[in-house]
Each structure stands twice: as structure tokens, then as C-alpha cells.
Amino acid sequence: MRLIRYQYGGATSYGIVEGDQVEGVSGNPFDGHRATGNRLPLSAVKIGVPFVPRTFYAAGINYEEHVREAAALLGNEPNLPTRADVGYRANNALIAHGEPIIIPADATERVQYEGELVVVIGKQAKHLSEDAAFSCILGYTIGNDVSERTWQANDRTLWRAKNTDTFKPMGPWIETEANPEDMQTTVRLNGEVVSQFATNSMIFGIAHYIAEMTKYLTLYPGDMIWMGTDGATQNMKAGDTVDVEITGIGTLSNPLIGEE
Amino acid sequence: MRLIRYQYGGATSYGIVEGDQVEGVSGNPFDGHRATGNRLPLSAVKIGVPFVPRTFYAAGINYEEHVREAAALLGNEPNLPTRADVGYRANNALIAHGEPIIIPADATERVQYEGELVVVIGKQAKHLSEDAAFSCILGYTIGNDVSERTWQANDRTLWRAKNTDTFKPMGPWIETEANPEDMQTTVRLNGEVVSQFATNSMIFGIAHYIAEMTKYLTLYPGDMIWMGTDGATQNMKAGDTVDVEITGIGTLSNPLIGEE
Numbered sequence: 001m002r003l004i005r006y007q008y009g010g011a012t013s014y015g016i017v018e019g020d021q022v023e024g025v026s027g028n029p030f031d032g033h034r035a036t037g038n039r040l041p042l043s044a045v046k047i048g049v050p051f052v053p054r055t056f057y058a059a060g061i062n063y064e065e066h067v068r069e070a071a072a073l074l075g076n077e078p079n080l081p082t083r084a085d086v087g088y089r090a091n092n093a094l095i096a097h098g099e100p101i102i103i104p105a106d107a108t109e110r111v112q113y114e115g116e117l118v119v120v121i122g123k124q125a126k127h128l129s130e131d132a133a134f135s136c137i138l139g140y141t142i143g144n145d146v147s148e149r150t151w152q153a154n155d156r157t158l159w160r161a162k163n164t165d166t167f168k169p170m171g172p173w174i175e176t177e178a179n180p181e182d183m184q185t186t187v188r189l190n191g192e193v194v195s196q197f198a199t200n201s202m203i204f205g206i207a208h209y210i211a212e213m214t215k216y217l218t219l220y221p222g223d224m225i226w227m228g229t230d231g232a233t234q235n236m237k238a239g240d241t242v243d244v245e246i247t248g249i250g251t252l253s254n255p256l257i258g259e260e
Numbered sequence: 261m262r263l264i265r266y267q268y269g270g271a272t273s274y275g276i277v278e279g280d281q282v283e284g285v286s287g288n289p290f291d292g293h294r295a296t297g298n299r300l301p302l303s304a305v306k307i308g309v310p311f312v313p314r315t316f317y318a319a320g321i322n323y324e325e326h327v328r329e330a331a332a333l334l335g336n337e338p339n340l341p342t343r344a345d346v347g348y349r350a351n352n353a354l355i356a357h358g359e360p361i362i363i364p365a366d367a368t369e370r371v372q373y374e375g376e377l378v379v380v381i382g383k384q385a386k387h388l389s390e391d392a393a394f395s396c397i398l399g400y401t402i403g404n405d406v407s408e409r410t411w412q413a414n415d416r417t418l419w420r421a422k423n424t425d426t427f428k429p430m431g432p433w434i435e436t437e438a439n440p441e442d443m444q445t446t447v448r449l450n451g452e453v454v455s456q457f458a459t460n461s462m463i464f465g466i467a468h469y470i471a472e473m474t475k476y477l478t479l480y481p482g483d484m485i486w487m488g489t490d491g492a493t494q495n496m497k498a499g500d501t502v503d504v505e506i507t508g509i510g511t512l513s514n515p516l517i518g519e520e
Contacts, residue, residue, distance in 0.1 A: 054312070055350045060417070085416040088348040090315045092477045104476060126425075156345035157320070160476040165386075216364060216420040217352045 002250070003029045003139070004173040006045035017042060017173055029138060029174060030122060030221040049096045050141055050174050051120075053224045058145065059209060060087040062202045062228030066114075069232050074153055084204040084212040089145070089226065090163040097172035100257045103238055104164055107148050111236050111256075114145035114229035115187040115244035117199050119206055120174050121223040126214050133210035136219055139176035142252040143226045144169040144244050147233075169244075169254045178248035180206060188243040189234060197230035199246055262510070263289045263399070264433040266305035277302060277433055289398060289434055290382060290481040309356045310401055310434050311380075313484045318405065319469060320347040322462045322488030326374075329492050334413055344464040344472040349405070349486065350423040357432035360517045363498055364424055367408050371496050371516075374405035374489035375447040375504035377459050379466055380434050381483040386474050393470035396479055399436035402512040403486045404429040404504050407493075429504075429514045438508035440466060448503040449494060457490040459506055 002017035003025075014033055015022040020042050027033035029051070061067055061081050071078040095101070103111055122138025145162065146169070152161035162168075183199035204212075209225060236242055238258040245251040262277035263285075274293055275282040282302050287293035289311070321327055321341050331338040355361070363371050382398025405422065406429070412421035422428075443459035464472075469485060496502055498518040505511040 052314070055352055057350075081416055083415065086419045087417045088350060088419075090317075090348060090477070092315055092480065092483075155343065156341055157347045159346045159348075159473075164476040165478050213419075216424040217350070218425050220352065223352075 001139075001176045002173045003033075003050070003176065005048040005050050007048055008040060008045045012048060015040075015045075029120075047097045047172050049094045050171055051222055051224075052091050052094065053222055054220050055223050056089045056091055056226075057213070057224065058087045058089045058226040059084070059202075059204070059228040062204060063197065063230030064203060065197075065231045066229055067203075073149055081203060084209045086209065086213055086225070087158075089168060090159075092165055093163045093168035095166045095169050095254070097169070097252050098254065099169070100166065100255050101146055101169060101236075101242070102166045103256060103258050104148075105259045108150040109235050109237065110149035112147050112149055112233040113187055113189070113195075113236060113242050113244070114147060114233060115185045115195060115246075116143040116145050116229050117180065117183065117185065117227045117246060118143045118170060119225040119227060121219045121225070122221055124221060125210070125219040126217075128210055128214045130207040130211040133207035136210065137206075138221070139174040140178050140180070140246075140249055141171060141174050142244050142246050142249055144242060144252060144254065145226060145229060169252055171252050172250055175249045178246075183247045183249070185230075186245045188245070189236060190240055194234050195229075195231045199227075201230065202227060261399075261436045262433045263293075263310070263436065265308040265310050267308055268300060268305045272308060275300075275305075289380075307357045307432050309354045310431055311482055311484075312351050312354065313482055314480050315483050316349045316351055316486075317473070317484065318347045318349045318486040319344070319462075319464070319488040322464060323457065323490030324463060325457075325491045326489055327463075333409055341463060344469045346469065346473055346485070347418075349428055350419075352425055353423045353428035355426045355429050355514070357429070357512050358514065359429070360426065360515050361406055361429060361496075361502070362426045363516060363518050364408075365519045368410040369495050369497065370409035372407050372409055372493040373447055373449070373455075373496060373502045373504070374407060374493060375445045375455060375506075376403040376405050376489050377440065377443065377445065377487045377506060378403045378430060379485040379487060381479045381485070382481055384481060385470070385479040386477075388470055388474045390467040390471040393467035396470065397466075398481070399434040400438050400440070400506075400509055401431060401434050402504050402506050402509055404502060404512060404514065405486060405489060429512055431512050432510055435509045438506075443507045443509070445489075446505045448505070449496060450500055454494050455489075455491045461490065462487060
């Protein structure tokens with residue numbers, strides 16, 4: 001099932017995507033929803049951010065090739081993480097499928113994509129074992145962890161490098177039936193494939209992250225975990241369009257524009 | 261005005277504290293509220309976390325003596341920050357005045373307090389000048405940035421060191437008329453003063469942080485910024501009580517217990 005959040009006629013609702021149609025629901029994906037029977041063409045609605053999380057978790061460094069790239073960026077030796085230490089991103093930066101990534105006037109040319117699987121938490125969870133970890137997952141969506149590499153290398157934290165307004169495209173919807181074992185992540189810049197990897201080839205998998213995290217913290221419905229990206233990334237510029245496709249979920253597409 | 265969030269008779273409401281009474285309001289501090297005329301003794305209500313932010317910002321290293329302490333912890337030379345690079349904490353860890361800080365079973369003895377001023381954002385803000393920065397502030401509350409120093413020194417991120425469940429006591433209320441220039445922060449452990457500093461003796465002040473942050477990000481009503489702490493901190497253990505008092509706001513008090 002594909003759960004979408006959309007604006008239509010001045011109202012914001014959730015709906016279920018079926019082909020090129022969306023059927024409206026009352027309620028939401030976390031507290032329960034019921035079909036209304038109202039159908040619209042998907043092309044007629046404005047797609048919104050699927051949800052705003054209570055806490056926005058990000059695995060950060062979680063694929064081997066990306067570790068080597070990140071180390072090269074900072075001029076360090078690659079250093080594979082030894083533990084699933086999770087990080088954070090910020091809600092201000094979230095934008096929906098189709099909305100523009102706005103490049104700040106003082107950003108360098110090193111504004112880059114990172115195509116990521118997003119795990120959407122559906123049930124409150126603490127002290128979950130790896131075997132039980134998937135029981136708290138509602139579904140999956142797609143994220144683009146847009147990063148300004150010069151700021152990433154030089155600032156004390158990742159605040160503006162990763163969390164400048166519009167730097168976290170997410171969507172287009174939550175897919176509840178996809179299987180991470182079968183996924184491939186493909187990033188396209190202006191239609192050309194620039195990155196492709198098996199989504200599940202993580203250093204620490206989803207179940208391990210959830211088990212480690214819930215030793216110390218409670219996951220709540222509407223939390224999410226961005227699982228990291230693999231490979232090299234390239235610069236993007238105003239006028240470009242970046243797509244992140246994950247098998248079984250869909251495609252998140254965003255244009256880039258310059259700050260006015 | 262002191263805006264409090266409380267539970268009474270199975271319902272959660274906001275109210276205005278006047279002496280030892282609380283007057284209920286409809287609405288909330290961010291979208292507007294109106295007095296109901298219903299009064300209760302403050303002692304009769306259960307005080308809640310004043311609000312759960314959309315984004316939980318934290319200045320981190322923002323007082324000179326604390327920089328020297330943090331450097332000593334990691335065995336490094338003290339290194340004063342040169343820019344107001346903001347960090348993040350996580351909503352799962354928030355607890356209210358009076359609720360227990362729970363020490364995880366596998367924590368070391370190095371669980372320590374950090375008394376902090378919390379700036380509560382009341383108006384949406386982007387590209388604010390330092391002169392205009394205070395215009396987006398609704399008021400102030402008190403935070404205790406509880407930290408497990410062994411994890412802080414050794415993990416790749418601050419996730420469990422700073423954001424283990426119950427590690428972020430906040431409250432007891434939002435004070436809208438306090439002036440940071442007149443504040444002193446005092447931390448007491450079992451009634452004994454263990455830390456005291458002029459709240460406004462920050463490396464980068466509130467106005468500078470807001471001006472820098474809003475160059476890149478939008479602050480929203482209900483966001484908050486924890487402004488950092490000064491001085492040395494000491495270990496706390498199960499059975500202790502930690503108080504953080506800030507002049508003109510009040511006192512945040514929490515007992516510590518061990519995980520069962």
C-alpha cells in the first residue's frame with residue numbers, strides 16, 4: 001500500500017495511491033485511517049512531505065564506498081564505523097517530491113545528492129531484538145540527503161551542510177509492502193544515472209540499527225531513520241533535476257534553483 | 261507570564277502560573293490561548309514537558325570554562341569555537357520537572373548534569389538580523405543536558421551520550437518576561453551548589469546564534485535552542501536529586517533512579 005499526503009482544494013489529507021489515482025482516507029498512517037471512497041487523479045493533487053517526524057534519525061556513514069569518499073573529502077584515511085552510532089537531521093529542511101532544492105547564495109559549487117532509504121516507524125518500540133526489529137516498521141520512503149561538502153568539511157557540526165532549508169527532499173509516499181532485500185537505489189542527475197547500489201548492502205543493517213538504538217531510546221510512531229548512501233556523489237547546480245529511485249517504492253524527483 | 265503544560269483529571273492543558281495557583285487556558289502558547297477562569301492549586305497538577313519542539317537545537321560548546329572541561333575529557337587542547345555552529349538533541353529524551361532521570365544499566369558512573377537556558381521560539385523567522393533576533397522569541401525555560409561522558413568521548417555521535425530516554429529534563433514552564441542579561445544559572449546536587457555562572461556569559465550570544473542560524477534555516481513556533489552550559493560538571497548517581505535554577509525563570513528539579 002502506498003500512503004500519500006497531499007493538498008487538494010485547500011485541504012491536506014492522506015490517501016492511498018492506486019495506479020494513477022489516489023483514494024482519500026480519513027485519519028493518518030500512524031493512528032489509523034479509513035478509506036473515504038473519494039478518488040482523484042494523482043496528477044491533480046499537490047504531493048506533500050509524507051509526514052514530519054517526532055525525531056529525524058540518520059545512520060550517516062553506513063556504506064563502505066561512501067566511507068572512502070567521505071574520508072577523501074576530509075583528507076583522512078578511510079575508517080569504517082565499528083558501531084551503529086546514529087545521528088540526526090532537522091525537520092526544517094524537509095521538502096516534498098517535486099519541490100525545489102534552493103541553493104543558498106553563498107554555497108560553494110559542492111552541493112551534492114545522497115540517495116537514501118528511509119525507514120518509517122509505525123509502532124512504539126524499546127528494547128527490540130534484531131529478530132523483532134522489523135515489527136515496529138510501518139513502511140519505507142525515499143530521502144535525498146543533500147549536502148554542501150565545503151561546509152561539511154569545515155563546520156563544527158553538520159547544521160547548514162545538511163540541514164539548510166530544502167536540503168532534505170523526502171517522498172513521494174510511504175510504501176508499506178516493499179522488501180529492502182530486493183531494493184536497488186538509483187540516482188539520476190538530469191536523467192543520467194550517476195549512482196547505483198544495492199540498497200541493503202549496508203555496513204549495519206536496519207534490524208541492527210533498530211536493536212542498538214532501542215537499547216537506549218524509545219522509537220515512536222512517526223519517527224524515521226535515514227539509512228545512509230553509497231558511492232561517490234557529484235555536484236548539482238541550479239537548473240538541474242535530481243531523481244532518487246528505489247525499487248518497489250518509487251521515484252523522488254526535485255529540481256534545483258538558486259536562492260534569489 | 262509563566263505558561264505551564266499540565267495534566268489534571270486525565271486531560272492535558274496549558275495554564276498560566278500565578279503564585280501557587282494555575283489558571284487554565286484554551287489553546288497553546290504558539291497558536292494563541294485564552295484564559296478559562298478555572299483555577300487550581302499548582303500542587304494539584306502533574307507538570308508536563310512545556311512543549312515538544314519541531315526541531316531541538318543545541319548550541320553545545322558555548323562557554324569558555326566548559327570548553328576547557330570538554331577538552332580535558334577527550335585529552336585534547338582546549339579549542340574555542342570560531343563560529344556559532346548549532347547542533348541537535350532528540351525529542352525522545354525529554355522529561356518534565358519532577359520526573360526521574362533513569363540511568364541505563366550499562367552506563368558508567370560518569371552521568372553528569374549540564375544546566376542550560378532554553379530559548380523558546382514563538383514566531384517563524386528567516387534572515388533575522390542580530391538587532392531583530394529577539395523578535396522571534398516567545399520566552400525561556402530551563403534544560404538539563406544530562407550526559408554520559410564515557411559514551412560522549414568514545415561514540416561517533418552524541419546519540420546515547422546525550423539522547424538516552426529521560427536525559428533531557430526541561431521545564432517547569434515557559435517564562436515570557438525574563439531577561440537573559442539578569443540571569444544566573446545555579447545547579448544543585450542534593451541541595452549543594454555544584455555549578456554557578458552568569459547565564460549570559462556565552463561565547464556566542466542568543467542574538468548571534470539566531471542571526472547565524474536563520475541565514476540558512478527557518479525557525480518555527482515551538483522550536484527551541486538550548487544555549488549550552490559553563491564550568492565543571494560532576495557525576496550523579498541513583499538516589500540523587502539535581503536542580504537547575506535560573507534567575508527569573510524558576511527551578512527544574514529531577515531525581516535520578518537506576519534502570520530496572
